[in-house]
Amino acid sequence: MPFDRLARGEVGRPYADPVSDHPTLLLICGLPGAGKTTLARELAARRGAVRLSPDEWLSDLELSLFDEPLRDRLEKRLIGLTEELLRHGQSVILEFGFWSRTERETLRDRAHTLGARAELWVLELPQDELWERIERRNNSPEWHAEPITREHLKLWWTLFERPTDQERRLFDEADGIMTL
Numbered sequence: 001m002p003f004d005r006l007a008r009g010e011v012g013r014p015y016a017d018p019v020s021d022h023p024t025l026l027l028i029c030g031l032p033g034a035g036k037t038t039l040a041r042e043l044a045a046r047r048g049a050v051r052l053s054p055d056e057w058l059s060d061l062e063l064s065l066f067d068e069p070l071r072d073r074l075e076k077r078l079i080g081l082t083e084e085l086l087r088h089g090q091s092v093i094l095e096f097g098f099w100s101r102t103e104r105e106t107l108r109d110r111a112h113t114l115g116a117r118a119e120l121w122v123l124e125l126p127q128d129e130l131w132e133r134i135e136r137r138n139n140s141p142e143w144h145a146e147p148i149t150r151e152h153l154k155l156w157w158t159l160f161e162r163p164t165d166q167e168r169r170l171f172d173e174a175d176g177i178m179t180l
């Protein structure tokens with residue numbers, strides 16, 4: 001019975017992030033292969049946060065990872081869900097990659113408007129290292145049908161607007177403990 005579980009405190013427990021007493025929006029920023037999913041999983045466990053990954057939703061629904069208009073619609077929907085969760089006091093991790101400064105700014109403003117904190121986690125690696133990781137992962141079953149090519153990576157490298165120190169300071173401070 002769900003109500004019994006609620007009474008025993010097994011569900012509906014109050015928000016409990018060991019780092020902050022405010023719900024937090026955590027943006028994970030970086031190119032493919034940078035380690036976003038790996039970091040987001042660690043943070044989800046550490047911060048009691050809900051992790052939303054468009055790649056996983058597309059892949060689980062057997063939709064194309066390269067259908068950009070569809071990805072845009074999905075991301076909009078996930079942002080709507082994020083706002084609902086933050087309003088209910090739940091921290092959220094968005095694993096969208098966030099290559100555009102405007103996109104990061106919009107989400108930071110939305111979180112702050114809702115009274116939530118906003119943290120930016122940036123993963124930067126040399127292009128060759130990214131490529132090594134991507135090549136390894138291309139061989140896994142979910143990526144086999146639509147592997148990322150070196151040409152994709154070269155193009156994306158030029159499109160990524162790396163966060164400056166000035167931009168990073170506009171976000172709330174992360175806990176600084178996390179090392180991967």
Ligand SMILES: Nc1ncnc2c1ncn2[C@@H]1O[C@H](COP(=O)(O)OP(=O)(O)OP(=O)(O)O)[C@@H](O)[C@H]1O
Pocket residue numbers: 030031032033034035036037038039055097133134136137180
């Ligand atoms: N800190 C790390 N050190 C070494 N390897 C790592 C590290 N983090 C992740 N990896 C490896 O790099 C590969 C890519 O990691 P991950 O899937 O987390 O990246 P991603 O940024 O989510 O990629 P994508 O944008 O394509 O989803 C994986 O094989 C993962 O095991």
Ligand SMILES: [Mg+2]
Pocket residue numbers: 036037038055095
């Ligand atoms: Mg990922």
